[in-house]
Amino acid sequence: MAGLKDNNSGQLIILSGFVLCFSLVALILLVNQTMITGYHSSNAVLEFPKHQIRDITSQTRESCVYMTELALDLNQSSNLSIDHNYRLLFDQYEQQMAMLYAGHGEQVTLDLSAMNLTSMATNTPNINTIWVNITYSNGMTYYSSEPEIIEVRP
Amino acid sequence: MRNLFRDDAAVSVTMEYIIFSMLFISLFALLYVSFGDMMVNGPKETVIQNKFSDIGNMMTSLVTDMYLILPENGVIESDYMIPAKVGGESYTINANLAMTDQIFELVSSSGEETSVTISGIAITIPINGTVSSSDINHRISYDSRK
Numbered sequence: 001m002a003g004l005k006d007n008n009s010g011q012l013i014i015l016s017g018f019v020l021c022f023s024l025v026a027l028i029l030l031v032n033q034t035m036i037t038g039y040h041s042s043n044a045v046l047e048f049p050k051h052q053i054r055d056i057t058s059q060t061r062e063s064c065v066y067m068t069e070l071a072l073d074l075n076q077s078s079n080l081s082i083d084h085n086y087r088l089l090f091d092q093y094e095q096q097m098a099m100l101y102a103g104h105g106e107q108v109t110l111d112l113s114a115m116n117l118t119s120m121a122t123n124t125p126n127i128n129t130i131w132v133n134i135t136y137s138n139g140m141t142y143y144s145s146e147p148e149i150i151e152v153r154p
Numbered sequence: 155m156r157n158l159f160r161d162d163a164a165v166s167v168t169m170e171y172i173i174f175s176m177l178f179i180s181l182f183a184l185l186y187v188s189f190g191d192m193m194v195n196g197p198k199e200t201v202i203q204n205k206f207s208d209i210g211n212m213m214t215s216l217v218t219d220m221y222l223i224l225p226e227n228g229v230i231e232s233d234y235m236i237p238a239k240v241g242g243e244s245y246t247i248n249a250n251l252a253m254t255d256q257i258f259e260l261v262s263s264s265g266e267e268t269s270v271t272i273s274g275i276a277i278t279i280p281i282n283g284t285v286s287s288s289d290i291n292h293r294i295s296y297d298s299r300k
Contacts, residue, residue: 040236041211048232050219057223134225141232145225 049106053136053143056097056108061150063093064130068117068152082117086130106138113147128152202241203268206260209236210270213247213258216294221275224296231295236287241266244288252281 071085078085094110101108114131131147212234220230238244245262252258253276257269275281285292 038208038211040205040208041215044212044216044234045219048216048219050223053223057225134228140234141230143223143225143228143230145228147227148225149227 047140049136049138049141052101052104052106052138053141056101056134056136057145057148059097060093060110060132060134060148064132064150065152067093068128068130071117083115086115086117087112101136106136109133109135111135117152198241199266202243202262202266205237205240206245206262206266206268207270209240209247210258210260210268212236213294214270214272217272217275217281220294220296221279224279225298227298229295229297231293233291233293236292238287240287244286246284246286248284249281250284252276 067086067089070089071082074080074085075082090110090112094112097108097110111133112130113133116129128151130150130152132150133144133146134148135144135146136142216232216234220232224230236247240262243262243264243266245260245266248259248261252272255269256272256274256276258272260268260270272281279296
């Protein structure tokens with residue numbers, strides 16, 4: 001014990017140990033402060049299916065235009081009406097969309113509620129519209145657009 | 155007896171004892187009075203303020219996100235989850251001032267209050283309602299037909 005008291009070399013090592021200790025404590029306090037900020041606000045942005053819903057509506061708008069062109073083409077090569085062709089194409093599209101989103105645990109239903117493509121065949125310059133009911137649900141968020149009115153031109 | 159008065163060898167020890175005990179007793183009394191504020195209420199207030207601004211920002215970003223994708227004709231409903239208690243207290247989220255002041259208000263049961271701005275959305279769509287943190291369901295809903 002006497003040796004321990006008299007031997008005072010290595011003091012800088014002990015001092016640096018203290019300094020490190022205190023700086024670590026300060027860092028721990030800082031980390032604890034950040035633990036309680038910004039969880040809910042960032043989580044809400046991540047969880048809310050804004051992009052999914054946007055994708056569904058914009059994809060449906062785009063696809064409706066393509067389907068119009070296709071239905072018109074099919075009408076010229078077969079004797080089925082434009083409306084009938086359109087319904088067939090839309091059914092396929094609806095099934096594919098439902099399947100794609102079901103893979104992520106989301107429910108999408110698309111429903112062709114009305115369409116006005118009559119002027120398409122006669123080439124009169126009327127506005128052709130498709131009315132689609134879109135619903136989306138992921139358990140937390142429910143979206144329905146009834147109807148989404150989509151303007152299509154040949 | 156004369157010897158007892160002449161002998162002052164232990165006086166300073168006694169005085170030291172008295173002075174130190176007085177110091178410590180007064181220090182302890184001070185601590186006892188302010189312990190609750192220092193150790194409980196102060197941190198609780200900090201936690202409540204932080205959490206309230208966090209939850210308030212969640213509400214405003216939810217409303218903003220919903221506002222961005224509102225259907226022209228239709229419905230959008232979103233459930234959200236918030237902690238039932240913050241700092242051991244239940245609280246209410248109040249959107250009734252949204253129309254006039256463009257804020258959401260979070261008020262705890264002990265009266266702690268935090269407001270967050272909703273950046274002018276209530277000018278274009280009316281926002282109202284209150285919700286308590288202890289409710290089972292929390293939902294924001296929009297219906298274009300109402």
